[in-house]
Amino acid sequence: MKRYDLIVVGAGPAGLSAAIEGAKRGLKTVIFDENEKPGGQLFKQIHKFFGSKEHRAKIRGFKIGEELLAEAAGLGVEVVLNAAVIGLYQEKEVVVRIGEAVRHYKGDAVIVATGATENAVYFEGWDLPGVIGAGAAQTMMNLHGVRPGEKVLMLGAGNVGLVVSFQLLQAGCEVVAVADAASAVGGYGVHAAKVARTGVSFYLSHTIIKAEGGDRVNAVTIAEVDERFQFIPGTEKRFEVDTVCLAVGLSPMCQLLKMAGCRVLEIPAKGGQVPLVGTRGETSADGIFAAGDVSGIEEASSAMIEGRIAGIAAAEYLGYAVNAELEAAIAENEAALSELRQGMFAPGRRGDMVEFTDEGIHVSVSLLKKGYVNDEEIARFTSASETPGFRPIIECTQNIPCNPCRDVCPRNCIKVESITALPRLNEYNACSGCGLCVASCPGQAIFLVNGDVGGGFANVTLPYEFLPLPKEGDRGVALGRDGQVVCEAWVSKAQISSAFDKTNLLTIKVPAEMAGKARFFKSKGAV
Amino acid sequence: MEKRIGEHPILGKPQKGKLVTFTFDGAAAQGYEGEPISAALAAAGVSVHRYTAKAHKPRGIFCAIGRCTDCVMVVDGEVNVRACVTPLRAGMDVKTQRGVSAV
Numbered sequence: 001m002k003r004y005d006l007i008v009v010g011a012g013p014a015g016l017s018a019a020i021e022g023a024k025r026g027l028k029t030v031i032f033d034e035n036e037k038p039g040g041q042l043f044k045q046i047h048k049f050f051g052s053k054e055h056r057a058k059i060r061g062f063k064i065g066e067e068l069l070a071e072a073a074g075l076g077v078e079v080v081l082n083a084a085v086i087g088l089y090q091e092k093e094v095v096v097r098i099g100e101a102v103r104h105y106k107g108d109a110v111i112v113a114t115g116a117t118e119n120a121v122y123f124e125g126w127d128l129p130g131v132i133g134a135g136a137a138q139t140m141m142n143l144h145g146v147r148p149g150e151k152v153l154m155l156g157a158g159n160v161g162l163v164v165s166f167q168l169l170q171a172g173c174e175v176v177a178v179a180d181a182a183s184a185v186g187g188y189g190v191h192a193a194k195v196a197r198t199g200v201s202f203y204l205s206h207t208i209i210k211a212e213g214g215d216r217v218n219a220v221t222i223a224e225v226d227e228r229f230q231f232i233p234g235t236e237k238r239f240e241v242d243t244v245c246l247a248v249g250l251s252p253m254c255q256l257l258k259m260a261g262c263r264v265l266e267i268p269a270k271g272g273q274v275p276l277v278g279t280r281g282e283t284s285a286d287g288i289f290a291a292g293d294v295s296g297i298e299e300a301s302s303a304m305i306e307g308r309i310a311g312i313a314a315a316e317y318l319g320y321a322v323n324a325e326l327e328a329a330i331a332e333n334e335a336a337l338s339e340l341r342q343g344m345f346a347p348g349r350r351g352d353m354v355e356f357t358d359e360g361i362h363v364s365v366s367l368l369k370k371g372y373v374n375d376e377e378i379a380r381f382t383s384a385s386e387t388p389g390f391r392p393i394i395e396c397t398q399n400i401p402c403n404p405c406r407d408v409c410p411r412n413c414i415k416v417e418s419i420t421a422l423p424r425l426n427e428y429n430a431c432s433g434c435g436l437c438v439a440s441c442p443g444q445a446i447f448l449v450n451g452d453v454g455g456g457f458a459n460v461t462l463p464y465e466f467l468p469l470p471k472e473g474d475r476g477v478a479l480g481r482d483g484q485v486v487c488e489a490w491v492s493k494a495q496i497s498s499a500f501d502k503t504n505l506l507t508i509k510v511p512a513e514m515a516g517k518a519r520f521f522k523s524k525g526a527v
Numbered sequence: 528m529e530k531r532i533g534e535h536p537i538l539g540k541p542q543k544g545k546l547v548t549f550t551f552d553g554a555a556a557q558g559y560e561g562e563p564i565s566a567a568l569a570a571a572g573v574s575v576h577r578y579t580a581k582a583h584k585p586r587g588i589f590c591a592i593g594r595c596t597d598c599v600m601v602v603d604g605e606v607n608v609r610a611c612v613t614p615l616r617a618g619m620d621v622k623t624q625r626g627v628s629a630v
Contacts, residue, residue: 129587
């Protein structure tokens with residue numbers, strides 16, 4: 001039986017981070033992962049991450065995955081793929097199926113970072129081909145380059161449903177609607193807004209009655225539900241689709257921890273059965289730690305920090321870390337983690353109906369019900385002026401932990417006081433119009449407006465992550481936050497820059513009075 | 528609509544192995560070496576991977592990461608092969624699975 005100081009199960013964001021911290025402190029470390037490729041779900045995450053510099057904000061998930069793999073390799077972490085851990089027994093004996101062989105290993109410490117599995121939801125026809133998990137759609141299009149379908153209905157307006165809806169649009173699929181049985185959008189409002197402004201309709205308090213089809217789904221019917229989640233007759237809406245995506249939550253995969261005798265609790269707010277863990281990821285079983293979604297559903301940024309903490313804690317457990325260094329490293333990570341866990345979407349506030357931002361501004365109800373901030377509500381947060389000169393319009397209306405806009409501005413125009421505070425303009429007249437804030441906002445919620453470019457027109461610069469990128473001189477229409485046509489528009493500039501990292505900047509010319517409304521562009525041919 | 532993404536706004540052109548020929552239910556089909564069998568089939572417009580044993584209902588991709596086993600097929604005579612995590616190789620014989628047997 002081969003022995004390692006540290007055995008990590010799962011090569012996703014938590015597992016890789018844990019292994020890195022362990023190996024850094026001299027632990028002989030191995031990671032087993034059942035997949036053909038490492039990285040867990042990171043390589044399907046093509047959006048820019050939220051947070052601050054310490055959390056790798058504004059870097060896309062797959063890039064973070066590449067960085068973690070390189071770091072782990074540099075530290076000599078062994079990553080064994082196609083290796084499914086099928087047993088975790090007393091004395092930290094780890095049983096792994098590698099190909100057709102079953103091998104036994106001994107870990108002096110074990111970190112379980114197995115992540116989560118997608119939930120399903122049952123309705124008539126849910127088993128038809130074409131009804132797939134949202135994660136499956138991500139895997140097909142972002143890893144394998146194949147569109148999951150042409151016309152898609154997304155069930156689920158949490159972050160997964162919203163992010164995958166946007167990714168479907170980026171892959172060239174049509175998203176006919178986003179539906180959710182909940183009465184409010186559960187994910188970040190900015191993720192909803194970037195989907196809604198392209199013209200996708202949101203149906204909150206709606207769920208699927210049935211999917212129809214022969215060898216593949218060809219239609220789906222949704223209907224409104226009451227407070228007790230019962231269908232309201234007469235509210236049915238039928239869509240012709242070839243794909244239905246389910247984004248109805250994740251469940252932690254803690255089977256190995258249960259097998260090892262760790263105490264497990266049923267905590268609905270954490271996604272189901274989760275191990276009882278201390279602040280350093282330690283479970284009730286000696287020398288066994290848990291990190292990432294397996295100990296409670298959050299997202300990749302917190303999973304990476306939990307992994308780091310567990311890796312350091314495992315080093316301490318084995319006597320590899322000097323106490324002072326360890327305490328400092330843990331304190332630093334705990335501070336970073338606590339930053340991510342603040343604001344309206346903090347784990348402790350899940351399910352709460354928030355009425356006001358931390359600044360005391362009434363939140364946008366339209367954003368929660370329809371996926372976009374309406375014209376009346378946006379005035380509470382920002383306003384476009386009809387004067388010459390550039391000005392960033394920041395349509396960031398919820399307290400989420402994120403601040404790249406502040407850090408990228410070369411002229412210090414944007415302030416974000418605490419990490420969850422809404423960004424505010426600081427002497428906005430100094431804005432040079434460089435567009436870095438527009439490109440770096442992970443929520444694509446910043447627009448640059450030049451309120452007077454002559455002739456009664458204004459320029460609006462918006463983030464554009466679709467192909468083809470319209471060209472200078474192209475004619476088309478501007479869409480509002482609600483995805484409806486607001487006016488004719490002309491492309492005055494299309495900027496591509498490595499500093500923008502694939503978020504191209506499209507500047508459109510619109511009548512000056514529309515500068516506060518025009519938030520997306522469709523070429524004439526595409527209308 | 529073409530099922531394969533020619534160029535992606537963030538990911539660029541998909542990195543693929545070489546184009547190979549395999550057999551699907553006796554007919555020649557093409558896909559890229561190393562991609563999951565299910566990706567090659569999806570690109571060719573195939574949605575049904577198997578029919579259930581009792582009710583003969585169609586099943587296809589559901590999770591796409593080897594967890595749900597809905598997409599299993601008969602590959603080179605072996606039943607219950609997860610098409611979503613099994614890399615495509617030239618000359619593979621892929622068949623729609625009926626129930627739990629190869630016929």
